[in-house]
Amino acid sequence: MTQLAPVITIDGPTASGKGTVAHRVAQALGWGVLDSGALYRLTALAVLRSNISPKDGPSVVRAAQELDVVFHAEGILLGGREVSEDIRQEQVGNLASHIAPNPALRAALLARQRAFRVKPGLVADGRDMGTVVFTDAPLKIFLVADVQARAERRCKQLIEKGISANLADLLGDMRERDARDINRAVAPLVAAPDAHTVDSSNLTVEQTVQSILDLWSVVAGK
Numbered sequence: 001m002t003q004l005a006p007v008i009t010i011d012g013p014t015a016s017g018k019g020t021v022a023h024r025v026a027q028a029l030g031w032g033v034l035d036s037g038a039l040y041r042l043t044a045l046a047v048l049r050s051n052i053s054p055k056d057g058p059s060v061v062r063a064a065q066e067l068d069v070v071f072h073a074e075g076i077l078l079g080g081r082e083v084s085e086d087i088r089q090e091q092v093g094n095l096a097s098h099i100a101p102n103p104a105l106r107a108a109l110l111a112r113q114r115a116f117r118v119k120p121g122l123v124a125d126g127r128d129m130g131t132v133v134f135t136d137a138p139l140k141i142f143l144v145a146d147v148q149a150r151a152e153r154r155c156k157q158l159i160e161k162g163i164s165a166n167l168a169d170l171l172g173d174m175r176e177r178d179a180r181d182i183n184r185a186v187a188p189l190v191a192a193p194d195a196h197t198v199d200s201s202n203l204t205v206e207q208t209v210q211s212i213l214d215l216w217s218v219v220a221g222k
């Protein structure tokens with residue numbers, strides 16, 4: 001039997017730095033990246049751009065099944081249109097979090113996510129990478145940071161991109177989004193029992209990346 005490619009899962013709340021850290025870890029190892037949140041955001045964007053009501057579960061699931069998406073080095077195409085910036089809007093992230101509890105939607109996105117597992121390896125970031133999608137991953141990280149630090153980071157990121165942002169609003173939205181992601185019945189945001197928790201509140205991106213690479217060296221050396 002051919003051995004499956006190794007996976008490092010990085011789960012955590014919104015704006016914990018998962019995306020940046022996942023890309024840097026993947027770059028250091030020469031591996032691919034799965035930004036699973038992008039699939040939920042793409043579904044949310046497809047819903048927003050059609051006449052589908054977010055409350056119409058079966059139609060939302062169909063939109064996910066029919067996602068015409070291409071991930072390429074510089075961005076993401078949805079139906080042939082570049083959408084990497086559009087899916088980062090707070091409105092899209094919030095809708096993604098609203099539709100994400102639907103088990104049929106999660107099931108519809110499962111095969112797409114697992115298809116990213118190719119050699120030499122994959123760094124997968126999301127909420128349930130270690131608990132549902134890649135339960136056999138040899139290294140699982142639960143990346144946390146306090147909500148104030150995360151809201152400040154997101155505010156800075158949005159302003160740098162020329163998108164208007166208000167810290168108090170972001171803090172409120174983030175608390176609500178955390179509560180929704182943590183309290184949902186299906187695939188809630190929770191650390192896998194075998195995950196290593198890394199708190200990045202007081203770490204730079206480089207320090208966070210290094211701590212994950214150090215953990216990987218131990219696992220890979222076994």
Ligand code: DC
Binds near residue numbers: 036038041101127177
């Ligand atoms: O990581 P993110 O902020 O891009 O994710 C947007 C939303 O998508 C998040 O609030 C919940 C949902 N999501 C999920 O349910 N499971 C994942 N693996 C990734 C994201």
